[in-house]
Each structure stands twice: as C-alpha cells, then as structure tokens.
Amino acid sequence: MITPERIMAWAIPGFFVLIGIELLVAKWRGRDVYHSNDAINSLGLGVISQIVGVFTKLFAIGIYGWCATHLAQWTLPSNSVWVWISGLLLYDLLYYWLHRLGHEVNVLWAAHVVHHQSESYNLTTALRQTGSGFLLGWLFYLPMALLGYPTEVFAVVALIDLLYQFWVHTEVIDRLGWFDRVFCSPSNHRAHHAVNDRYLDRNYGGILIVWDRLFGSFVEENNEDPPIYGTRSPLQSWNPLWANVEVYWAMLKDSWHARNWLDKLRVWIKPPGWRPADVAVRFPKPAFDISHARYNPPISSAWKTYCLVQFALLLLIGVNFLGVAPRLELLEAAAYAAYLVYSLWTIGFLIEGRRVGVWLEWGRTVGTMAAVALSGRWFGVAHLDQQVVLVVCLVFGISAVMLFYVTRHNVQHSQIA
Template sequence: MNYILYAVPFFFLLIGLELLADRWRGMRSYRLADAINSLSAGVLSTTSGLLTKVVGLLTYGFAWQHWGLFELSVENPWVWVFAFVFYDFCYYWNHRLGHERNVLWAAHSVHHQSEDYNLSTALRQTSTGFIFGWIFYLPMALVGVPPLVFLTVGALNLLYQFWVHTRHVPKLGWFEWIFITPSNHRVHHAQNPIYMDRNYGGVFIVWDRLFGTFQEELDEEPVIFGVTTPLRSWNPLWANLQFYAALWRDAVRAESWWDKLRIWFMRTGWRPADVAAKYPLAKPDLASFVKFDVPLGRPAQLYATLQFIAYVIGGTWLLGWGEGWALGGQLLGWSWMAFGLYVLGTWLENRPWAPWLEWARLLANVPALWLAQRMELLPAGTEAWSLLGLYSLLSVVGIYLPRLGSARLAPR
C-alpha cells in the first residue's frame, strides 16, 4: 500500500490549518513562492521515485533473499516493532552522514534550503537521495527484516516527520527526551552555528542523546532557518543540482587529481586549499540576514498558484498510476513534470523570459498528450484534447490579461 499517496489530502489539510493558525496568532511562517518551491521539490521527488526507487528495492530484496541471517516473520508483531526502531537507527546514520559528507549533503541539502519553517518544508525532499541512501538500510535486510515490513515502517517513519515541521508547537516536556519534536527539529533546520548539524533522528531523539549530537532549542538563540550557502532561487531543478554543481566546479578547478576525487567524500564544506585560496566563498552574516525574495504581483502569484495546483493533481495521478507503466511512460511523465515545475520556478522568479518559456510549456503539452495516448497511458479520444484546449486557453488568458489590465491603468 502506498501510504504517502493516501496521506497527500491530509498533508494539504494540515497545511491549511497551519495557515489559519498563522493568521490567528499573527505569525507569518509562509511565503507563497517559498511554499510552492518546497512543494515543487516534493512533487518532483515523488515523481522521480517512479524511476529511482527500484535501486533501493532491488538491492534490499537481493540482500534479504541471499544474505539474510534470520527468517523474521511478517506475522510476528514484535518484528514490526523491532523493524520500526531499527529503521530509525539506520535513518539516524543516513541522515547524519548526509550532513557530514559533501556528496551526501549535495542530495540532502534540498530539504534544508527553505528559509521558512512550516509544514510545506516537510514535503521538500531530494530527488537524488537514492544514489547512496539504500546503503544505510542494508543491515535491516541482513538481519532478515522482510521487504514488506521495511517499506511499511519506512513510510511510517516519513509520515511521523511531517508534523514536526512547524513553529506553532512549543516544547513538549518529557516527550522531548524520547521523540523528535517540533522544538528539537527546528534546531536541526537552523543555520546558527550553535545549532548546525544536530538532532538527526527521524522519530527518536535518543540516538542523538546517545551519540552526542543533541542540541536543545534555546530561548536566547532564536533559530534562523536555511543553509549557509543560500539557494537564492525558486527552481526545484536547481535546488537539486546546486551543491553538486559547486562540488563539480571545485573539482575542475583543483590542480591535484587526488583533490578532484576526494572532494566528493570529504567532510561537508571541505575544499582543496588551492581552490579555496583562489575562489573564496563568502558566508552570509546572520546578524543582518535577509530572506531571499522576488517581488511578484498578485495576479502573477494567483496564476502560479493555479498552475501549481494542476501539477499537484498531475503528480498525484502519476504517483497512483505510474508504477504500472513501462519505463518509457515513466520517463515521459517525469519529463513533463520536471519541465513544468522548472518553468513555474522561472515564473516565480519573475524572469524576463518567463512568459515565453510558459508559452513553450503550453505548446509542449501537445506532443506530450499525443505520446501519452500512443503509449496507452491515457485513453484515446477527443475528451483529453478538449480539456487540454480549455486549459491552454485559460492559461493564455492568465498570462496576458493581468498585463493588459496593468497597461490600461498605468498613468500616461
């Protein structure tokens, strides 16, 4: 069962409730472009999972079948309890190394790039974590945890982590000693030096207390969210590529072949001495920290919101039906989603070429629909073409009507 798919409506319901709590308490934990960017990264991640999760499933299944030391039964409730705790232990080390090694941080940094902290941040997930993430869960296969149990407890672990991404819940007393809470997870998302690289557990904070990585949220040190190398973009594709690109640039610039290789696996932030000397990196001054923002008119914001809703619906449909498609169909679905979210990012950044790129996106829907029908991913017939025509017409109106209205109202 795909628990994440069924949880999607509840995610958005809780986000809506958090927005109401914001208004009631006079807080501003949401900004439209930041929230859409976080959610876009999440939609892209789930869509990418159609193509990439086979890596983890195949390696786990092979290790369990051929190298499992014990035969643990799905029928035994204690196996589920053991697997739930063991999964979080493995997650702790996956998460910790994701902060401590350059190439792993390149994948995980996506989750930390938001400079706001709210429930949409929880859905801001990487699309490249599959490259190394599967390694950390092989111990579960080796002790005989069945794949069904592994997948289920993994989904439950991820679902638990959703609620801790909020500023509205204070410290929770004794609960803070055992479980991950909003307070100790706010610490994890901070870029304050005292808070960085702390509180790695997914469900249980006990691993951090045992291994010396726990840090309490301090009243005298308000959390500043984000990363020390700011993304400064609303583009989910660049969000996934930013740190890889930085590592690649440094690897190319390094004179030593050994440095070109080891930079990927050194501690996060390590750079070859010759590169650091020639190309120093300036870190933001937290005392004068200003969140990234791009001015965008209300009509353009509304247009972006409606287009994003369309992609959420499309992404949910892909998540529900795409698993049964052949590789070609999955690639088509991913390409359609990735390009659309990229264009939406340029729109939110108010790029001069954003309207022209939006035209290209609308036109690209025509061959995409034709291919989808040829591959029998969508039913043949005129209904889909009629819907696409209506959608395209409304989109064109959305692109140009606000601009025409602004031109008429402008003083002469």
C-alpha cells in the same frame, strides 16, 4: 494487507489538510510562517522527488530484497509484532546515522541539502525532498537485510519513519515537555534546521531523539537564540532542478580546479563547506551572513495568483501521474515525467520574475492545448472523450490568455527581469 502505496494514498490528503490547518492557526496567532513562492518551491521539489521515486523505488527495494534473500542467514517472521517493533527501532537508528553523515560528508549532503534550503519552516518544508537520495542512501539500511528483516517490513517501517517526521516541521507547536526529551518533536527539529552556531548540525533523530542524546549530537531550542532557517550557502533560486544539483555542481568545479589529486577526492568526502586551499584562494566565496535578506524576487499580485493557480493544476496532474505511471510503458511514463518536471521548472522561473519563464510557459500552455486538441490523447489515455478534450483545451487556452494579461501587467510595473 498494508502496503506502502496504500499508506501513502491515505497520507497525501492528510498532508494538505494539516497544511491548511497550520496556515489558519498561524494567521490566527498573527504569525507569517508561509510565503507562496517558498511553498511552491518546496511542494514542487516534493513532486519531483515522487516522480524520481516512480523510476527508482525498485532500486533500493531490489537491492535490499536481494541481500535479504541471498546474504541473510535466516528470515525473521513478518507476522511477529516484535519483528515490526524492533524493525522500526533499528531502522530509526540507521536513519540517524544516514542523516548525521548526510551533514558530515559532502556527497551525502549534496542530496540532503534540498530539504534544508528553505528559509521558512512549515509543513511544506517536510515535503521538500531530494531527487538523488536513492543513489547512496540504500547502503545504510543493508544491516536490516543481513539480519533477516523481510522486505515488506523494511518498506513499511521506512514509510512510517518518514511519515512521522511530517508533523515536526512546524512553528505553531511549542515545547512538549517530557515528549521533547524522548522523541523528535517540532522544537527539536526546528533546532536541526537552523543555521545559528548553537544549532548547526544537531538533532538528527527521525522518530527518537534519544539517539542524539546517546551519541552527543543533541541541542535544546533556546528562546533567546531563535532558529534562523536555510543553509550557510543560500540557494537564492526557485529553480527546482538547480536545487537538486547545486552542491554536486559546486563539488565538480572544486574537484576540477584542485591541483592536488588527493584534494580532488577529498572534496567529495570532506564535510560540507570544505574546499582545497588553492581553490579557495583562486575562487573565493563570500562569508556567510546570517542576517542576509530572504530571497524574495518581487512579482505582482496578478502574477503570483497565476503561478499559484498553475501550480495547483500541476499538483492535480502530478497525482494523476502517480496513479497511472505504474501501468504505463517506460517511454510513456518517462515522457509524462519529463512534462511534469519541465512544467515545475517553468513555474520556478515565473516566480523568480524571469522573462525566460514567460516563453517557457507559452510553450507549455499552447503546446499542451495543441497536442491534446490534435491527438485527442493524454499520457496513459489513448482516446479522450471529446468533452474532456474541450475542457483541457479551455483550461490551457485560458491559461495562455491570462499569461498574456499578467505579463503585460508585470512589464508595466518593470518586474520581469
């Protein structure tokens, strides 16, 4: 039987193969579409989203299943091709409205903003996903439950809709003629991610762009006004935790400072960028400058290489977490998740060139080596083979030594803030 887990297991290796192909094609064409710090940040946010999903996927699926069982007047047959086709079309329509309101309602934008923060546009941007979308996103799909679509149909079509959107996050595929008029395509989605006035808040379709044509939100990419990516309140950080909370924190501050009680509520439901008049006067923010410089704190080549190697190791550890987490006790799974999030948070500080990242990384590398050496354990594995213990200790011991080397190198070049 096809399950979401099996589909994702097939898809993940494909993601990285396609990322490699995109990188090679871009280099061959002389285009610079990848920046290592941005790619690390996007992929790290994708890992955090998957980590959160381990603990929350039953939240949305559980609510959906309960509604489908107790509130639907009938159950549609899961062995019908038309149930699957209509389910995918209905899901895509509901996704359109979730996506559109995610740009028009501040509290929904607070979750969705993560996907738009990158100032690059490539396949790693597709994997840049929110860690808080589960809080409210489930509400938009309840019509499917009430219409009797089985839970397994909902879960699979949701994943299909999501996976489709991976390939449209690229600049190396040009216009596709008639395809652009019917489906979400790279050209259509480039416009969606742009902050230019022409493109702002358009092209919300997941698989079909016809929803945008029907509801008046379509815009065509224009070669004379090339898309500029990011948000109108630039993140200016590689911290994955801050990326997930920046808009929530801004709303909390504006709500706290607002003198009018209705404004305290309006902050959450008004469009992104809206602020109470009195708050905007007392706490002004600079106007958006579309020509602002890309966020790119300088670090040495050795420092960048260290970050890339450590991040690659974290990706492997993340794959292990996703494989073993369902079998772990809740506390052990939470501890493993916390270790990964801490590690990604540390890498974020490192690629910003911040000294605090050095101390956090010392704690991570030396602490991991000491914990494994003394306990002979890894998350989910009660007793490691002695050779495995030796390999883990060597990897993190060498990492600690290399950290010392690249830190001295960066200090000599005055690049650690």
